Every structure is written in structure tokens, then in C-alpha cells.
Amino acid sequence: MDFIKDIELVAIDALDNWKIDHSEALDWDRIVLLYFNKKLMFIDNTPRDVKVSRKIKSSTYKPDITKALAVIEDKFRKGEDVNPHSTRRLYKSKFTDNLFADWNIRHLHLSTGPHPKDERLLDGTSDLLFLRVTNDTAYFIDVRPHGTFEQIDLLEMAVDEWPGLYLWIPDATRVGRQIGTTGEIVEIKIETPEEIRDLRENRINVLYMIKGKVYVAPGGGIIPAGTLVNATRLHNALFYWRIDLEKCVNDNRPKIDEYLSQFQNYKPEEASFRVGMNEGEFVFFEETSWVGLSKFEGKENARFVWESL
Template identity: 30%
Template structure:
């Protein structure tokens, strides 16, 4: 019995179909792999597929300009009540090809602090010069401080995180100093070139030098977030494992089809998503081979 299947391609097509249905913008010239990875990044920036309440934590250094205080209060209410943060994101949030260097590299999100709808696009709140930099986790929002545009590689961002929430960073054991510390401009240039300068030399609360990795785990040569590339690869590995399991059970499949009086050849297996489940279906017959809760 011949068998044809490509669950990775099926899975990619399903996700890209979801992207299209959501009105996200992307180029069809980009590889499916790139599009799925950037969709993962898109979902992280929005705080996940479903909005959820978050505990809000403030750094000890936090200071908000008076002009942005009203907008900040509204945003904090959004975070605590689990409302959609999309209006506070960049107006390019729906452009999958747009790469947010700081978010991809360090995992630090920036949100605007307007307190009324943006006149050019009322899906968003007013754009502001000062921005809130924060770490957005599953159940928590860590408010680092208010920064300006172009502060995307400012070292004080990670230093503030280290002073307040060192558990959010990854210390390199046995490493206490870097042979070369990049300036903020050098880091920005490297980031634009897709070169990861991930390790950062900071100070702990006692003033001791430490070397850490930011929560974002750096970028790849494509400029994509390393953690989303890893997530993608884990999903691909799981799909390959499902294909291997199907091949191991090929004999049982043959017997099942013989029992129905028809053995399709070739066997056309396809991964689909319906009723909230991932299913492997034989296309000639419509027979469901397996159900999976996730892929």
C-alpha cells in the first residue's frame, strides 16, 4: 500500500488560512515556515489567542510623565481585567512582515499610552512619544518603565528588570564579564543585521557584575524571535512523530480498510482542524484515522 502525507505542510496551510481569515497582511512570496513563525510572534505580542487578566507589577524605578498618566491608568485597567491590548500596540501589528526588534530580541513589549481613539485609525488609541516598556507573561505584566521611541537597545531596560525581577532573566553560570560590551548603537546595528548580541553584562542588587540572557533569548539571522523559532520546530517535530506513528500502524490501517471492503491506493492522509480537534483523515474515504487535542 502506498501512502501520501505531509502533515507539516497541512498544518502550515491551516495556520496561514487562519491568518488570512483574521485579516493579517503578509507576502505570499515568504516561505510557509517564516509566516508561521511570525504568526507565533504576533500572538505573543497580543498576549495570546485569548485575552486574560494579569497581575500588574511595577518596578521601583517607575515614573510616568503627567501627560501620559491618564492613558497609563486606562491601560493598567485593560491588563488587570483581561481586555484586548491590541489598540495599544503598533499600528503595524497586523503586518506579519514587520519585525519588532526589541520584542524579538529581548522579549520586551512596548505599548502606547494614549487615552482616546487614534484619529487616523480608530481601532487604536492615540500614538504617544513616551511608551510603556513591559514584560507580558501568561498571568503577569511587569511594567519596567516609560521610555521614548528609539530606546530599543537602552541597557537600563534590562538593568531595571534585573534589579526588580531577576527571575525573568537567565544568568550565565560561571560567566562574570564579557570580553566586549557593545554600545547601544552597536547593538542596534547588529540587531538590524540579524546578528544576535544576546548576552548582557549587568549589575545585581549588590553591585556585582553578572552576565545574563534576556527573556526573549535573542534573534535568529532572519531577525525572528529565537523562542518562536524554537516553538515552531517543536511543533514540526511533533508532527513528524505523528507521521512516524501512522507508519507504524500501517498494517492496522490496511486491515481496517479491508474490513470495509475497499483499500484505497495510494492512501491519502491529511491533517485537518475541525470541532476544536486536529484530525488525520483519509481523503479517498473521509475516514478519521486519529484525533489529537493539539499539534
């Protein structure tokens, strides 16, 4: 068993499929962190409901924008790939979307024509669709010009349009205690997009107060190295999940053999335990029988299939 090597090869294969350069990620930690940083910024091909803001519904757009909005909505509902509408920087290894990291808001180009230089993308546009994407719903917030990534009213619009879309807490002093301060929150009045841009570029994660409610890093935040906080969490969880797998195999081999013996072709003396990828997720499986035993669920502890039998 060499789960570290397995995971590294899986991550490299995914990055290669995305055509993302990983030549500067020279060890397991950096390879896996780069993988998760990119995976979180891609939108998976899951059928989703689509909710459109009052602002978009009440606006009149040029025909090409109206057409692109309809195309993107249809793709979301059908679970088709919307990533070609993304920024070309998504495929740059060092790029982290600060808007996504800060507010969990994405932007898509409103084009239906091919990109002249990159087959992975559609052509770029001066107007963008700003949206929030959850596991089951795409929330179309607004259409704005390119470069308008730091307007606080964009977050306010999403919060106002869909109460409950973002997690909030009413007691700001409790946040202060949780993050290790004296229990006091220092209020910084952010008045301009330039101030928000400066905070993001300096990797400073802030709390946002909207209508008396405190929203804590709606996008999860960004670390000083410039990658998503949530990517680091997944990297760390996967590391300990791998340790849990090794311990499970070593401590429960008779039970594993008993479970796998019901499947054709399994021979305990020839067993090969591996970590691979299935439908975009890390999975633990036995290679000779091709039986999956566990799936990485973003948690440190592995949950095994026989536990539910």
C-alpha cells in the same frame, strides 16, 4: 491526511484575521515561520497579575498618561486585548521587534483614543510604557519617550526590580563552551544606545553581564533572516510534531479507533484526521466526531489524550 496543508491553512487563516499580508510567504516554511513570528509578538488575552516598578510608582505623569496606565493595567487584569496599544508596525509582515527579540521587553502606546487610520489600533503617543509580559504577570518597567529602545539601563532596571525575572548563569566560560567557542567570552563594552542598535540591526545576539551575572539572549534572540529565534524553534518543533502525528495514526490506528468508539457519530471507516486551531493553539482532532486527540505544546513529540487514561 494532509497535515502540512492543514497547518498551512490554519496559519494563513490566522494571518488573515490579523490582516497581515503573507503574499511573499510562498511555501509552508515561510508561512508557518511568519505566523509564529507574529504570534509571539502579540499578547494573548489571558488574565494576568500586574506588577509596577518603583520608578513608575514614584513618578508624576500627565493626566492622560496616568489614565492610560490605569486602563492598560485593568485590561491585563481582566484578560482583555491590549494589542491595540501596540505599534502599527506589528501588522507589517517584515517587522520584528528588536527590543522584544533582544530583551523580551515590549512597548505599548499610552493612548485611550482610536487611531485615525487603523481600526485595529489606538492612537500613537510620544510616551510609551515599557513592560515584560509572562504567562501570568505583566511587569510595568518604565515610561519613556518614543525611540528609547536601546538604553541598557532599561534592562538593568527590570533585572534590579524583579530578581529572577530573567534567567542568568554565573559562569560565562560555560556559555562559551556551549556555543562552540574555545571556552572564552570576548567582552565587548557597550557604551551607547547606537552600539546596541547596530548589533540588533546586524542580527548579532549578545550576552549581557549585569552585576556579575550573565544573561543569555533574554528575549531569545534573532536569526540572520530577521525573525525571532523562538519563532524558528516553534516552526521546527511543529514540523516534527506533524511527523509524529502521522506516525501515531499509522502505527496505532486500532488503539485510536478503540478510544474514539466511545464517542457518538464516530465510524472508523469514515474517520478523517486533521490539524486545526482551537483557542489559538494547533490541535490534532478527528473530524467526524470532533474529538481532540493532541495539542501542540511547542515540543517535537505529540502527547495523546489516551496516554493519561
